[in-house]
Amino acid sequence: MKRLLVFVLLIVLLTACQEQPTYVDNGTPGQIRAVFFFDDNKNGVMDDGEAGVQAQAIVGIAQEISCPPTSTPSFVDTDASGVHEFKNLKPGKYCLYLNNGFSPTTKLTQEAYVSSDLTTMVFFGIVR
16 A cells, blocks of 8 residues: 555655646747846946847847757847847747847846746847
C-alpha cells in the first residue's frame, strides 16, 4: 500500500511540476511593442520624463528557442517616440536584441512571449 501511495504522489508531483506554456495560442496573432528610451538615470527602467529614442536600425527580432538567436535578423527603425511594433506575430517565444552600436542600460537581448490578441511590451534603455 505504501508503494502505491508513493507512486501516486510521485505521478501527481511530476504532473504538477511540468512547465506550462508562457503564452496563449488561440489561432490569432499577437504583437510586440519595443520601446527604446534615453535612460537618463541609468536604472534600466523607463521613468517619468525619460524620452523615447528615434533611431535607425536599432532592434532585431527572431522567433527562436535560443536568445541571442542563431540567425541574423534585419534591424528596424523606431518612430519619433522610440517605438516599433512587430505586428501579426505567431504566438510563441521571440528574441529581441539591440543593435550593439548603442550603450545599453538594459540587456542587449530580451526574451518575449507573444500571446494571441495581446501586445507584449519590451523596453530597451540606452545612454545619451
